[in-house]
Amino acid sequence: ITAPGIRRAACTFSLDSQTKALAVDWLLDKEHVTDPEAVFIAFPFNLGQPMFRADLNGIACTPGADQLSGSVQTWYPVGRWVDVSDRQQGVTLAPLDAPLTQLGGITTARWTAAFDPEGPTVMSWALNNHWMVNFKASQGGEIPLRYRLTTHDGPCDDLAAARFGVEAATPALVLRDYIRTGADSGSWLSVPEDAGILLTAKPAENGDGLILRLQSLRDRTEEIPVRAAISPAAACLTSPLEEDDAPLPIEGTTIRVPVGARAIQSVRVRFMG
DSSP states (O other): OOBTTEEEEEEEEEEOTTOOOEEEEEEEEEOOOOSSOEEEEEEEOOOSSOEEEEEETTEEEOTTTTSOTTSOOSOEEOSSOEEEEOSSEEEEEEESSOOEEEESSOOTTOOOSSOOOSSSEEEEEEEEOSOTTTSOSOOOEEEEEEEEEEEEESSOOHHHHHHHHHHHHSOOOOOOOSSOOSOSSOOSEEOOTTSOEEEEEEEOTTSSSEEEEEEEOSSSOEEEEEEESSOOSEEEEEOTTOOEEEEOOEETTEEEEEEOTTOEEEEEEEOOO
């Protein structure tokens, strides 16, 4: 396509096998424009009365309902995903390169006392140069914009949406296994599917073991069993700065971790050798 301020643009739709996701990839060849302008990528969905849910700063929130009175409702900085449903069915969208969204339609400079979307539309606010303190005066050249979408029955499932958003933003690493010596498949670390937990891991900053991050997507404190492929030698709670705290019980290959409601808990795990 062509459009004002855009020399040309192409959109590619693709479906990977064995993956319930639609990839929508735009490539804009953008002119440098210094007059006020914006680029939106529209996602209008064929749904009934919309109910929106979004990852805002890593927390699943309902726009309007989970906001302080008088706070901004015209645009939202999405972390990993945004969802719209009519309680019967819905769509989860992961905007990989353009996290600003407007919900229900174009709402720039609109002020309302309550969140009142016009319809089940997600507008990706991909580019703008309205605010000189935050954006370049002109934005030109080739600009890729990637989006991933999946569908679901019923209202938004925070856990499913969060996992979809993380997986869309973190493609799998493919390595060649020349001589397989173990099982065909397996997990190094895992939590129960229904635990309501996002689990990530990283090497400790001081090289002493692994640091696990357990993020709860539920409104209650729970004890989460984390299963490792081999028996840990020791485990303890840590602060976000990786300062060790109370030791954790280990039962065989399982570590039991207390995680607060909608909290992120860090854990240090040490293995023999």
